[in-house]
Amino acid sequence: MKTHEKHIPKLILLEGCAGTGKTNACLRELEEEIRITKDPLESNLLFLLPTLEHRERVADILLRRSVSGFFHRLITTFDDVLKSSLKLGGINFASDVSRYLIVKDLIGSSSFEYFKEAARTKGFVGLVSALVTEFKESLLDSEDLEKRLQILEKKFPLSKNKYQEILSLCSAYEKRLQEAGLKDRHDALFLLEEGLKRGEWQFPRYRKIWIDGFFDFSKLLN
Numbered sequence: 001m002k003t004h005e006k007h008i009p010k011l012i013l014l015e016g017c018a019g020t021g022k023t024n025a026c027l028r029e030l031e032e033e034i035r036i037t038k039d040p041l042e043s044n045l046l047f048l049l050p051t052l053e054h055r056e057r058v059a060d061i062l063l064r065r066s067v068s069g070f071f072h073r074l075i076t077t078f079d080d081v082l083k084s085s086l087k088l089g090g091i092n093f094a095s096d097v098s099r100y101l102i103v104k105d106l107i108g109s110s111s112f113e114y115f116k117e118a119a120r121t122k123g124f125v126g127l128v129s130a131l132v133t134e135f136k137e138s139l140l141d142s143e144d145l146e147k148r149l150q151i152l153e154k155k156f157p158l159s160k161n162k163y164q165e166i167l168s169l170c171s172a173y174e175k176r177l178q179e180a181g182l183k184d185r186h187d188a189l190f191l192l193e194e195g196l197k198r199g200e201w202q203f204p205r206y207r208k209i210w211i212d213g214f215f216d217f218s219k220l221l222n
Contacts, residue, residue: 026212029208030062033207034067044207044208045206045207046074046076046081046208047074047075047212048078048081048209048211049212049213050078050214051077051213054213055076055077058212062075079188091183092181092182092183093187094177094180094184095185096185099129099133100125100129102173102177103125103128106169106172110168112165114162114165115162115165128169131166132169133186135170136186136187137186139190142167142170142171142174145167149166150163
């Protein structure tokens, strides 16, 4: 093999429905790589997962298999990798708790028509907070969201108040972040898109990367 050929990337795609062993196959490879490495802090391996819950589950599985090491950088999410790979100096990110508290305050100070009864329930704050996160992960900014909701208003005019109140909450949330000089941590994909255009990307070097648990992708990957 020629020297330059050693660095040619190779992609392996595992296909199958839930429960067919895709994750287990990836973990077996990861476990082997961890066991043969001489440096327990080696950072050229990466196991990417969609959420913190997935990360905790995978780390727990490895610990149960008696695999030793420091997994907080090895087993991680796209958000955390983007923060470390982009030149994000000077940017302060709001935590999930901050988002929840801001949304809670906005709901408490809003006058709803469509969501009047729902806003009184305990789970409403969590649902709105999750909706904001979903919009951000799908790279829907306020302008895109308004356009899409206007289309829905035309198709379902009886739900006009619903769509307007959703847009109002999301817009108010963004305004609060701007006033506080913060970015939602799920804005990382937006920052990646902007950073790639400006060349503000610190190219990471990994020997092996596993991507597991994803079932939907934003327009950034289309």
